[in-house]
Amino acid sequence: MKLNDLPDVIINLIKEFIPKQYLVFANKTFYNLYHHTIRNNIPLFDNYVRDMIRRDNNIVFDKILGENIDLWLKNRQYRYKNMVFSNYIYFVLHFCTENNSEMCHKILIKEFKKRDLCRNLHKKNIIKYIKWIN
DSSP states (O other), X not given: OOGGGSOHHHHHHHHHXXXXXXXXXXXXXXXXXXXXXXXXXXXXXXXXXXXXXXXTOHXXXXXXXXXXXXXXXXXXXXXXXXXXXXXXXXXXXXXXXXXXXXXXXXHHHHHHHHTTOOTTGGGSOOEEEOOOOO
């Protein structure tokens, strides 16, 4: 017997017993409803963001970007490997191109255009390379 063969009343009763932090991964509508419940369960949020970009998970990345873009624009000098970025959002842009995450890159560029940050983006010096000299 498949789960789809059960009546809707029984399926709704089963959903009441499943915690929302697990139900969030069931489908897109549940993620849109309960995505705020998983934030407390993620110990390293930067790693989570990078993982979503690596997987090119555009639905999750769109929600994360919408909630955090103001904070990411305010943060100054984000360090990653041997590079220093002017802020976290430029690091995310670089990470999208580095990992060939086309859908996340499109979402980010769309948000840049909406906030009028895209003008002359190719001319801005957003990355400084750090090399140690002994």
